[in-house]
Amino acid sequence: MIDFQEVINEIYSDLKTTKDKGTVASYIPELEKQSASSFGIYLKHLGGKDYHAGDWDVAFSIQSISKVLALSKAITFENKNLWQRVDVEPSGNPFNHLSLLEQENGIPRNPLINAGAIVIADILVTHLKNPKEDFLNYVREITGDQTIDFNLKVVASEKRTGFNNYAAANLLKAYNNLDNDVEEVLDFYFHQCAIEMSCKQLANAFYLFTHRGECINKTKHLTLNQVKRINAIMLTCGFYDEAGEFAFEVGLPGKSGVGGGIVALLPNDFVIVTWAPGLNEKGNSLIGMQALEQFTTKTKRSIF
Numbered sequence: 001m002i003d004f005q006e007v008i009n010e011i012y013s014d015l016k017t018t019k020d021k022g023t024v025a026s027y028i029p030e031l032e033k034q035s036a037s038s039f040g041i042y043l044k045h046l047g048g049k050d051y052h053a054g055d056w057d058v059a060f061s062i063q064s065i066s067k068v069l070a071l072s073k074a075i076t077f078e079n080k081n082l083w084q085r086v087d088v089e090p091s092g093n094p095f096n097h098l099s100l101l102e103q104e105n106g107i108p109r110n111p112l113i114n115a116g117a118i119v120i121a122d123i124l125v126t127h128l129k130n131p132k133e134d135f136l137n138y139v140r141e142i143t144g145d146q147t148i149d150f151n152l153k154v155v156a157s158e159k160r161t162g163f164n165n166y167a168a169a170n171l172l173k174a175y176n177n178l179d180n181d182v183e184e185v186l187d188f189y190f191h192q193c194a195i196e197m198s199c200k201q202l203a204n205a206f207y208l209f210t211h212r213g214e215c216i217n218k219t220k221h222l223t224l225n226q227v228k229r230i231n232a233i234m235l236t237c238g239f240y241d242e243a244g245e246f247a248f249e250v251g252l253p254g255k256s257g258v259g260g261g262i263v264a265l266l267p268n269d270f271v272i273v274t275w276a277p278g279l280n281e282k283g284n285s286l287i288g289m290q291a292l293e294q295f296t297t298k299t300k301r302s303i304f
């Protein structure tokens, strides 16, 4: 039997003192206030026990991790039409790259790069009555936690500096791949990215994808087929232009965000979340990736 708490303690103490912790994101000025020395790990095992170390209970900006949750809601509204508007291929490009979008006539490579996530946001704005509130309630419901909220300072910060996202949304609009107004869709998108959650809350939210579409309060939200697709997209597209490296080193589907969080999971087994705000040059948490590589190596648990 593996002693998961011991494994997590080992990883935590090994990496906590590492000198190179990466660089905290500064292109969203509000995120720059995070400390590169924060570090948390949370493991939720389907067997029923949870294990953790460090800053696992501190809420941080989930940023791109929200794209998976947005997709999981959008897929319940438009399972077929959605895939006409967004492809499912890795982009091999940074999250905010635009030239491919132009080359491919306004069809984003996948729902986890910014352009793709903006199309998903558009679908949610179309289908939800009060989009921001309803989406937040969905996240609260699958997490079983009513305290989760937006950080409005992060929203304002991104609105001021999100020129790339404005460019992407305008390009999508020019290619007829955005039904609602650019401003309305981006307002929703910036809010979804500005949700704050702790490692524990994210592990509870992503339980859905490891537990065949059923969330922690036992409500079924997704079919098995939808879960299969979302996990496949996380594996192939969840880490910007480093998805190959993450599969190679860690071997799990997952998603990172520029707030320094990473969620990864092994279907029918566990969800693991790390938070360490210092990023590598590809925009993924430097220590988080190392922690997850150590975890799957030490426990011999990966999809491969």
Ligand code: GLU
Residues within 6 Å of the ligand: 062, 063, 064, 065, 095, 096, 114, 158, 165, 190, 193, 256, 257, 258, 259
């Ligand atoms: N809100 C961020 C952006 O659109 C998300 C980036 C990320 O976490 O990858 O730039």
